[in-house]
Amino acid sequence: MIRFDHVSMEYPRSGKALDDVSFRVAKGQFVFLTGPSGAGKSTILRLSYFDEQPSQGVVRVSGLNSERVSRREISKLRRRLGIVFQDFRLLEDRTAEANVAFALEVTGTPRAQVGPRVSRVLTQVGLASKATAYPKELSGGEQQRVAIARALVNDPFVLIADEPTGNLDERATRGVFQLLREINASGTAVVMATHDLSLVRSADYRTLELNRGKVVFDSAEAPEAMA
Amino acid sequence: MRRTVRDASQAFERSPVLTALSVTTIAFSLFAFGLFGLVALNIRAALQRVEERVEIRAFVADGTDAEAIAAAAGDIAAFPEVLRVDIVSKEDALARARRELSEFSDVFEAGVLPASIDIQLKPGFRDPSSVQSVAERLHSYPFVDDVRYGEEWLVQLYRLRNIAGVAGFALGLAFAAVAIIIIGATIRMAVLARAEEISIMRLVGATDGYIRRPFLLEGFVKGVMGGLLALLLAWLSMHLVDRYLNFDTVFFPPALAALGVAAGALIGVVGSGAAVGRHLRRL
Numbered sequence: 142m143i144r145f146d147h148v149s150m151e152y153p154r155s156g157k158a159l160d161d162v163s164f165r166v167a168k169g170q171f172v173f174l175t176g177p178s179g180a181g182k183s184t185i186l187r188l189s190y191f192d193e194q195p196s197q198g199v200v201r202v203s204g205l206n207s208e209r210v211s212r213r214e215i216s217k218l219r220r221r222l223g224i225v226f227q228d229f230r231l232l233e234d235r236t237a238e239a240n241v242a243f244a245l246e247v248t249g250t251p252r253a254q255v256g257p258r259v260s261r262v263l264t265q266v267g268l269a270s271k272a273t274a275y276p277k278e279l280s281g282g283e284q285q286r287v288a289i290a291r292a293l294v295n296d297p298f299v300l301i302a303d304e305p306t307g308n309l310d311e312r313a314t315r316g317v318f319q320l321l322r323e324i325n326a327s328g329t330a331v332v333m334a335t336h337d338l339s340l341v342r343s344a345d346y347r348t349l350e351l352n353r354g355k356v357v358f359d360s361a362e363a364p365e366a367m368a
Numbered sequence: 369m370r371r372t373v374r375d376a377s378q379a380f381e382r383s384p385v386l387t388a389l390s391v392t393t394i395a396f397s398l399f400a401f402g403l404f405g406l407v408a409l410n411i412r413a414a415l416q417r418v419e420e421r422v423e424i425r426a427f428v429a430d431g432t433d434a435e436a437i438a439a440a441a442g443d444i445a446a447f448p449e450v451l452r453v454d455i456v457s458k459e460d461a462l463a464r465a466r467r468e469l470s471e472f473s474d475v476f477e478a479g480v481l482p483a484s485i486d487i488q489l490k491p492g493f494r495d496p497s498s499v500q501s502v503a504e505r506l507h508s509y510p511f512v513d514d515v516r517y518g519e520e521w522l523v524q525l526y527r528l529r530n531i532a533g534v535a536g537f538a539l540g541l542a543f544a545a546v547a548i549i550i551i552g553a554t555i556r557m558a559v560l561a562r563a564e565e566i567s568i569m570r571l572v573g574a575t576d577g578y579i580r581r582p583f584l585l586e587g588f589v590k591g592v593m594g595g596l597l598a599l600l601l602a603w604l605s606m607h608l609v610d611r612y613l614n615f616d617t618v619f620f621p622p623a624l625a626a627l628g629v630a631a632g633a634l635i636g637v638v639g640s641g642a643a644v645g646r647h648l649r650r651l
Binding site: 192 | 382564565567568569571572574575579651
């Protein structure tokens with residue numbers, strides 16, 4: 142589903158961000174990407190939704206190949222991916238439901254379907270009662286739930302989350318993480334970058350640890366996991 | 369299409385100040401250019417009026433037979449350059465001089481001034497070389513004493529016309545370039561104000577075309593509105609000049625005015641397309 146083969150990424154100014162990284166994420170899997178800041182977690186995520194092209198190696202996502210993918214194919218792929226960021230990236234001048242509906246409208250979903258699908262995901266993330274609130278009227282945790290609802294509304298096969306709890310207090314963090322677990326339990330794969338080790342330890346999911354652009358630990362290949 | 373219209377009109381609703389600012393900037397840029405165009409148009413019209421007064425006068429020797437003069441006038445009227453030929457007798461010449469020049473007011477004796485054949489040329493043949501060529505042909509009539517057409521004055525007029533033409537073209541280009549740059553910057557500002565929205569659109573899978581279309585429509589509408597506003601401002605300024613300075617001014621003919629608005633629309637569309645394109649390439 143997601144496959145990195147000998148991927149390196151080098152930026153003209155800041156130098157090497159990834160160094161010969163190879164791994165696969167299977168359908169329905171939950172994967173933590175951990176490691177210190179600058180280890181390459183976000184770079185891996187950006188490469189996964191083809192926001193960038195690797196300097197070397199190949200990234201394959203759902204049958205698309207980074208060496209040959211067109212801008213149009215990237216757009217089509219992103220309709221089947223859910224992407225969530227630390228800073229939520231909501232449109233401040235629109236209500237929660239308008240922010241979620243936005244993701245359906247830009248993909249040409251028939252208007253009659255937009256309303257029911259938006260209320261379904263807002264209910265799923267526990268925000269049905271705040272549908273008409275603007276982002277600044279919501280707490281950080283609630284804003285992140287809106288962002289997750291937006292990511293979910295197109296029924297993605299994978300949810301890509303870059304430090305989704307990075308800006309949240311502990312309680313909101315638990316809530317958002319619980320939501321991601323539920324999403325995964327319903328069959329959607331989740332790739333989540335985080336440096337919150339307590340979160341990583343709290344669940345028995347696959348962990349890829351990065352340091353200076355290299356995968357230094359993959360729990361799927363660790364002896365206890367093999368056993 | 370419906371979605372494009374809705375998105376574009378929502379953009380107007382969401383940021384009315386920015387929209388008003390872009391329309392005003394477009395309007396004033398086009399207005400500056402239009403004002404320059406009006407000045408150029410009026411200078412040209414004034415020069416044309418002066419040019420219409422270009423006239424050749426062939427003075428006829430005393431005692432020439434009236435029939436010979438009439439025959440020559442007929443010949444001359446057939447020259448391709450000639451618009452109109454008038455035969456002016458000695459009496460007519462004196463009457464005209466008394467009318468136009470005060471020093472002739474106490475002269476009553478015909479014969480002081482020679483008779484002449486006065487020739488007006490068609491438009492396009494009033495330049496120094498055409499005038500000179502007609503004048504030379506007039507010299508070939510044996511009874512023509514002298515031919516006058518204000519040679520120095522005519523050369524000066526044409527030099528002025530050429531200078532006005534070249535300066536007008538250069539200034540016009542400069543004004544147009546400034547207008548395009550200012551309008552381009554304004555449109556770019558409108559695109560940057562929505563950079564976040566564009567990047568989210570890309571993230572959730574909108575195609576480039578989908579993102580671009582409302583901006584193109586928005587650019588078109590702003591361009592047309594700016595163009596119409598500029599036209600209105602130009603028309604108002606012309607009326608003020610007419611009214612308070614008492615100039616006999618000319619306004620753009622309708623086709624040229626429509627072209628101005630169309631130019632506004634084109635700059636709006638091309639500017640928006642370029643600004644969004646530039647932005648999208650970085651996403």
